Amino acid sequence: MNLTILTLEIRYEQDVVLTRQRARQIAELLGFDSQEQVRIATAVSEIARNAFQYAGGGTVEFKVEGEAPQNLVVDIDDRGPGIPNLKMILEGHYTSTTGMGWGIIGTQKLVDQFQIESVVGQGTKVLIYKKLPKKAPNLTSQRLDRIKQEFEERSPQNPFEEIQRQNQELLQAMAELRKREEELMQLNRELEDTNRGVVALYAELDEKADFLQKANELKTRFFSNMSHEFRTPLNSVISLSRILLAHMDGPLTTEQEKQVMFIQKAAEGLLELINDLLDLAKVEAGKTTVHPSDFEVSDLFGALRGMLRPLIAYNSSVALIFDEPVGLPTLHTDEGKVAQILRNFISNALKYTEQGEVRVTAMMTGDTITFSVADTGIGIAPSDGERIFEDFVQIESELQKRVKGTGLGLPLSRKLAQLLGGDVSLKSELGQGSTFFASIPLVYTGSNTTLTLPSPTWQVDPERxxxxxxxxxxxxxxxxxxxxxxxxxxxxxxxxxxxxxxxxxxxxxxxxxxxxxxxxxxxxxxxxxxxxxxxxxxxxxxxxxxxxxxxxxxxxxxxxxxxxxxxxxxxxxxxxxxxKQDKLQKLLLIDDDLASRYVLKQLLTNTSLHILEAANGSEGLRLAESEKPQAIVLDLNMPGINGMEVLNQLKSNPVTSAIPVILNTSKPLEGEEQNYLAKNCVAIITKQTSSQAEASTQLRQALVTAGLILNHN
Missing domain, CATH: 3.40.50.2300 (Response regulator)
Structure with missing residues (x-):
């Protein structure tokens, strides 16, 4: 659908004022709110004034195109000399003493779409698009007739009345800004109150943490006896998932991000199973390395006693007893693997013993130390005596349904004992309890091959x-x-x-x-x-x-x-x-928009950064060279020297080339421009954020990447 509302000829200067009046009236009749009416009127009058000033006149046509949604389209044509520097103007590189080009750039920011074609010697054509409000009904031929009838009833205002109208719009805009400033101040006061509340809450949490210290120490002692070899691959999966979710190597699709999150959750949930599986796989593949050392059985029992104390707390009707070893010699074998065997035996005994005791002993038999773990639990049938040492086998019982296990602990214990030159065995009777034995040679006789690695070479980057x-x-x-x-x-x-x-x-x-x-x-x-x-x-x-x-x-x-x-x-x-502790940190903001600089400073009010400001590129280059800030936040679209030229000069100057630059822009980046900026800036952040919290997080991550310390004042 293409419906023409009105066509105007621009011959005299007052026709520009008439065009502005009609643009605002049409916007009002089409359902735009007052703020959008001002934007449309301003955009149309700017282009109409260009047509009159540089081409001596032209035509302005208002029409509505499309079905759903419909767009208000304003077509402004002239037959003037054309614009020879159009590309430079659109890129913001053209400098004019008459102000030519600023109207075009400003209009782009006021409308949804902006198209311009200009041929030197033939004229210029500008198309301005603005989507009709969702709440406004579609424009039909009947509604167009009513709009035209209302136009006939409205007489044009004289230029003086139009100036009064513009002054009123300016006053309203200033009042709105003042209101927003007051709301911002009120929000800051509320945040200060909230911060005080958070500080008080932290103080209370610190007091509560003291009561949990003993429980935390038990957990710490338990994990301190787990080899890092078991957990490192899982940690790698979790960390690599974080890297992918942080988009450090490029964006993910929505489906890919969901899949990576599933990977991360699965890795966290399968921690216990993976620990046991990795141990079994390494033993069977012969890749487990034995690290023999001298240790006493009494020291081993003491470590196990402290490590397994949390398991006893869940079953107060069972006593864990370590018989004091007497007259046993020093062992020379892998203490960690012996401890892992006994830990599996004891944890199983505690799981399947509802009351009574679990007793751990050690005795000398020839050149072997025999460790035994006896319980008064449910016992194991003779037919299942060997099956329990098979992978993933769990014996059916009422108690088995209530306890958690993988069926890998006992098979792993047997393989570890055999790796040390010993073996495990079982003596059990249903309903009477079980005793697990681990026979470990006093001296580990195996050998490990030590690889001689070449000396590494390092290349240090002087700029990092x-x-x-x-x-x-x-x-x-x-x-x-x-x-x-x-x-x-x-x-x-x-x-x-x-x-x-x-x-x-x-x-x-x-x-x-x-x-x-x-x-x-x-x-x-x-x-x-x-x-x-x-x-x-x-x-x-x-x-x-x-x-x-x-x-x-x-x-x-x-x-x-x-x-x-x-x-x-x-x-x-x-x-x-x-x-960089105790060093003054300077942050330079280069942006021609005072409001944008104010917002950035508000996001950093509770940091120790010393913030410098530059209202244009020339001033920013001067401050960067004289003040040598630790980082620079740079806007891309600025009058005079734009952000791209500022970045080039910063990187070509030896004094400022090493200063990290963070790009802060609302301009969409594509192709070669995006690749160039990504290589020369430590981070690229957008001004178009959905919330203050998101803007703060985005800015702080960029500053940390640039090497700044964001300690609170």
Whole structure:
């Protein structure tokens, strides 16, 4: 459908005023609200004024096109000399002493669609599109006749009345801005009250946390005895899922994002099953490494007693008794694997014993120590004595329905005992209880092959801060690399303590990320060595591991402690805090829009950043060179020197080339422009956010990526 409402000729200057009046009247009759009426009238009058000023006149046609939805279309034609610099004007690069081009750029922002064609020597054609309001009825021939009749009844206003009307619109806009400013101030006051309430709540939570400390210590002791080899692959799945969901390597489709979330939830839910499955697979494939060491049976029992205390709390009618070993020699075998065998035996005994006791003993038989775990539980039938050592087998019973298990603990215990040169056995009677035995040789006689690795080579980027990562898991190293990419930090990896020492001899990192449990050794002594050395003691160390032993880590000299899998934003924040603590941080805002700069400052009111402002590109370049800020937030569309030119000059100047730049724009980016900006900016954020919370989160993540510390005042 194409219905013409009105056609006007522009011959004299007062025709421009008449065009503005008619545009507002048509918008009102079509159902647009007062604010949209002003936008449409302003856009049409700007283009009409251009036609009169540069082409000596033209025609303006108002019409409605389309079915559902319908659009108000304003067609403005002239037969003037055309616009020779149209492309530069549309890109915002053209500078004119007469103001030519600003009307075109401003009109684009006021309407839904804007099309312009200009041929030098033949004239210019402009099409302005505005969707009709949803609540307005469709324009039909009958409704068009009524609109035309109303036009005839409305006499045009004189230019003086039109100026009065524009002044009233300006006053209304100023009043609306003042009202919004008051609402913002009120919101700030409410946020301050809320913050005080949150502080009080945190204080109360701290008090409650003291009462939970003992329970937390029990949990910590239990997890501290679990090998990091079991949990690392699962942590990698969870961390890689986070990387995908954070869109660090590109956007996901809605379906892909849903699938990745399912992967992450499944990984978290299958933690227990995966632990046992990985152990079994490694033993059967011969890939489990035995790390023999000297230890006493009494020390082993003490660790198990503390580790299994939480299980006893759920069944107070069962006593867990460790008979004190007397006269037993020191064992030389893998203490962790012996502990895992006994832990499986004891946890099963506690599950299937409703009352009575579970007794753990050890005795010497030749060159072997025989451990036994006896219970007064439901017992096992002779026919099932061997079946329970098969994978996934669980014996049917009333108690079995109430307890949780995978059927992998006992098969794993047998394989671990055989790996150490021993075996497991069972003695049981239905209704009377069971006794599980594990015979372990005093001395492990197997051998491990040690690979000699070539010395690694490191290439340090002079424009980034080197961070030494001491970690032996490939998936975890990939995660660290993803976490540090697009930041000021460069990852330098070392998979052994010897490699880490070589790295410290060749360069001085700004921080060290350290895993306590490497495949061949732990790094406690390495941590102590760094802190005892006058040359390296000032280097901040962040310990990231699977064992929750924060107190021991911090007491050993580490500066921070994190649990795997680590969150990217948290890791960058810790690095920034340690590397740049007590340093004044300057943030430069380059934006010609005062309101946009005000909004950014409000989002950062509770940080310690020193904020500098530049109202145009020239001023921003001057401040960047003189103040040398830690980061720059740059708008793309600005008069004079636009954001793209500012970015080019920043990167070509040796004084400012290393300053991280965050692009803040409402302009859609496509193709080569998007690729160029992504390479030269640490982050790209949009002004078109749905909420203040989303805007704040987006800005803070970008600033942390740029290397700033967002400590609260």
């Amino acid at each position: 801060f080197p961070v030494l990562v001491v970690e032996d898991n490939d998936e975890t190293l990939l995660i660290y690399e993803k976490c540090l990419q697009a930041s000021n930090y460069q990852m330098i990896s070392a998979t052994t303590v010897n490699q880490a020492k070589q790295a410290l001899q060749r360069f001085r990192p700004v921080a060290i990320i350290l895993d306590i449990l490497l495949q061949e050794q732990n790094t406690w002594s390495f941590l102590a060595e760094i802190k005892d050395n006058d040359v390296t003691r000032h280097i901040p160390i962040i310990v990231v591991t699977v064992i929750d032993n924060e107190k021991q880590v911090l007491a050993s000299g580490a500066d921070e402690f994190l649990i795997k899998p680590v969150d990217r934003l948290l890791l960058l924040t810790k690095l920034d805090t340690l590397v």
